Amino acid sequence: MEKKDHVFDFQHDFELESGEKLPGFRLHYTTVGTLNAARSNVVWVCHALTGSSDFTSWWNELFTSGSAFDPGEFFIISANMLGGCYGSTGPLSVNPGTQTPYYHNFPLITTRDSVRAFDLLRQSLNLQEVHTLIGGSLGGQQVLEWAILQPQVFRAIVPIACNAKHSPWGIAWNEAQRMAIEADATWNEDRPDAGLDGLRAARAIGMISYRHYDTYGATQKETGNDKHDDFRASSYQRYQGQKLANRFNAFTYYALSKTMDSHNVGRGRSSAERALALIRAKTLVVSIASDILFPPSEQEFLGQHIPGARVVTIDSIYGHDGFLVEFNTLNRLIKQFNNNELSLAS
Ligand code: COA
Secondary structure, three states: OOEEEEEEEEEEEEEOOOOOEEEEEEEEEEEEOOOOOOOOOEEEEEOOOOOOOOHHHOOHHHOOOOOOOOOOOOEEEEEOOOOOOOOOOOOOOEEOOOOEEOHHHOOOOOHHHHHHHHHHHHHHOOOOOEEEEEEEOHHHHHHHHHHHHOOOOEEEEEEEOOOOEOOHHHHHHHHHHHHHHHOOOOOOOOOOOOOHHHHHHHHHHHHHHHOOHHHHHHHOOOOOOOOOOOOHHHHHHHHHHHHHHOOOOHHHHHHHHHHHHHOEOOOOOOOHHHHHOOOOOEEEEEEEOOOOOOOHHHHHHHHHHOOOOEEEEEOOOOHHHHHHHOHHHHHHHHHHHHHHHOOOOO
16 A cells, blocks of 8 residues: 655644744654545554654554554554654754754643644544544653543544653653763754764663563573673664664754653643543553553553543563564454444444
8 A cells, every 4th residue: 555745834833832832833744545435544643752654664564454454444644743853843944933953942842732733734634533543652642642632533542551641760761861962072063963972872771761671681682601791782772872873863852752751641631630531532551561661550540540441461571662563462452442342334
């Protein structure tokens, strides 16, 4: 099924939760499949911290023929979030007010800001109903925020490995990563590759939180007992840092980690419990047993407060990264949920 790329330009001031304004913005978005006549087959995918709107590049297994969201049946859409670096307005974009890139002056985008921007795109496409809204991690945080903001739009939501409010623990991991970027001597410079060494280190720190003691034990184990240096786990950390530096920038990483920290569905709504109670969509909350960054207790909380929500836990050694790796289990769980709770015809 053909993948198509598009842009949405919002040409008015966009007021942010912080009180700052973006003088308009662009969202880059990707679609696969065809919108049916009833416009009832939309699946909207929210990507995670370093993801892009091209969900086929990082979650393809959920969107192939015969999978949970077969593109022969569904119209699948995902937009790169504000602050991102895959075609949407972000820190490397030119600020129309100054005619120079935002860099360090890019404003704080909260999860609520990012889904308000998505919602403007949804309205511009005249999508009154979304069959399923799905995302993991930061994408899952957006799923929750959006389902609270526009409860009548979503028939089903699948928030994976996420929480109602980012935890002190999660903020601490993000702060450590921002400190790594700030420690890079080039970080204060105004150029796209400023802070890139810091980004490598930040990613290496982040990887530990995305995985688990058992993930490293299973995948980076040494075969003999002779080594005293140059361990596989070390080269893995460095490889992952470099791999991200090849496709990302420190400004976006810094900005989107702040977006994650800002996430709190209870802000301005008296409490997280009351906010979650506003959700009307059928809800499948997915947890990963070994997730140390967004531990299962956070998804249990979601299950307790989203009306009628079902919580399922995936038994995996992959920790938080399980949401990107355990696609066979995810496919099975989502198919089951769709069969039990929803069908395109109903
Ligand atoms: N030394 C150097 N490189 C190594 C290595 C080692 N000891 N062990 C593995 N690698 C390389 C692999 O060859 C592979 O390279 P490639 O990506 O160029 O093909 C890469 O590391 C990934 O291997 P691994 O992490 O073991 O794969 P996986 O299937 O377990 O996990 C991902 C895949 C994409 C989930 C994971 O690599 C990743 O990027 N995780 C972070 C994703 C993320 O952002 N999560 C949080 C969102 S908030």
